[in-house]
Amino acid sequence: MKINWTFGKGLDSRSFSEAFLNAPEEALSQSGQLLKSSGYHRFVYRLGDDLVKFFEFSSFFEKLKWKRGFSAPQKEWNILKVMSEEGLSVPEPRALGFSSEAGKIKVWLLTKYIDGCVTYDEMRPEWQRADAGERTEKLAELISGMHAAFVIHRDLHAGNLLWQPAEKRWYITDFQHARRGFSTRVQLEEDLTQLQHCLGKKVPYRLRVVFLKAYIWNFAVATGTTETHDRRDWHMVWREVADMLLGYDNAQARSRSRRALKRNRDFEPVKVWNGGQGYLKKGESAKLFSDLVALLEKRDWNSDQRVTRFEREKNTTFAVYEHPHGRVAIMTRAVRIALWEKLFPCFRRERILWRRMIRAVLLHVPTERPFLIGRTDNSLTYVFFQKASFSFREAFQMAGFDKEKKAKLLRSLAQLAARMHNSGMVHGNFSCDSVCCGDEGDLYVRDLSASRFSSGVSWFGRVKDLSSLLASADGNLSYCEQRLFLRKYLANLVDKVDVRLLLSDVNYKASVIISDEKERR
DSSP: OOOOOOOTTTOGGGGOOHHHHHHHHHHHHOEEEEEEEEEEEEEEETTTTTEEEEEOOSSHHHHHHHHHHHSSHHHHHHHHHHHHHOOOOOOOEEEEEEEEEEEEEEEEEEEEEEEEEEEEHGGGGGTTTTEEEHHHHHHHHHHHHHEEEEEOSSOOOOEEEEETTTTEEEEEETTTTOOOOOOHHHHHHHHHHHHHHHHHTOOOOHHHHHHHHHHHHHHHHHOOOOOOOOTHHHHHHHHHHHHHHHHHHHHHHHHHHHHHHHHSEEEEEEEEEGGGGEETTTTTTTHHHHHHHHHOOOOOTGTTTTTEEEEEETEEEEEEETTTTTEEEEEEEEEEOOOHHHGGGOHHHHHHHHHHHHHHHHHTTOOOEEEEEOOSSSEEEEEEEEEEEEEEEHHHHHTTTOOHHHHHHHHHHHHHHHHHHHTTTOOOSSSTTTEETTTTOOEEOOOOOEEEEOOOHHHHHHHHHHHHHHHHHHTSHHHHHHHHHHHHHHHTOOOOOHHHHHHHHEEEEEEHHHHHHHHHO
């Protein structure tokens, strides 16, 4: 098997062992340490001081990309050489080899292994340290230098950013999806959007502002545009990145939920009570599941000693089940299997509810951890681990005349509503009873059976959620408290909203809902 090698600057065949150059697969199997294996036939090894990425191309499209010169290892090799010449912190490109045999193309990409480094993910608990601002500015300088060199990473997440404590230096890795050439402002902001998506709210707001200001200034220095630099530019970039982040978050959540549903990584199908079917969260207690099924098979299961709370309203039942392996809440709704569910099993309501819960979790909307979804001929049951002891209505009433506690609860509720709508989620049944409150004041949403997800929340969906919430209060919130809630809600929104129009529409819709409920009574 003949292997063609290309070496980095200042290196030749004498820089590597002859055994590896002649038979790299055998050398990696004997002396290499497998670090990672992923899709697209890629394996990552450590061999001494080198990091070896092994690719195997067998499909027509992959071989065509290699012949055209824009396959993943070729792009990474070329970009690493360019960035090394620019003096940017990237792993040193050492060698690129390939062989063609039996209709397959095998490629080995060697870079210098960066020892003793930590990823951005692993550094998150340390962002409260005094030198966090300095490290943030160094990261901004590196990313702005990369963009000034006409390189767009296109996969700039926290796992591809490495910090070397000994050198006090950042490194950027994994340029397989990168592209080099003239880039527009939107393409530059796409990298920042990907990074913001991975970091979320785990990095303090002040450090994100420090990063953006330092990035804009260093980019102006690298491109020679300091004369036209405006210190207020970061406000505009922040707004544009936030607008792009909403669509990116939803696209990522949509693809992840689709993969989770296809590969069934999170839930597994099980048989439940009364001959029904359902989905069980993988890795949870089998004893809790068996005891729960045995409990719900009984007609008078609400009289069990472990059932500490039982409420029934119309077609919905809510109960709390105390178990040694965890306290779970049980929500049961009387629902018959429709004809379209029998004809199209993929549209059954338990599957739809499962996908909605996964989307909410992936979008970081505060919800209680699901445990089991069960479906019988006449009911749909949703079981989750209970983090909250009472609903928002009960928590607000318990606050009594304490204005500070009420204001704190309203601020938390406004942040929760804004987080849902910023994520493109419309609850559909948003009320004081569908929001629960934990012992530490944390709020969670329940009952996602009517929720909808999209790239952006429509005006009707926004008004529907807010008006149903205010209508469910039904006199418990004063006019000043309603204004406080809506003001904090608008302050946490990413979208630009007409304040006066929103207030008038929400108040009008809430009054209509209240009058309709009074007529029904």
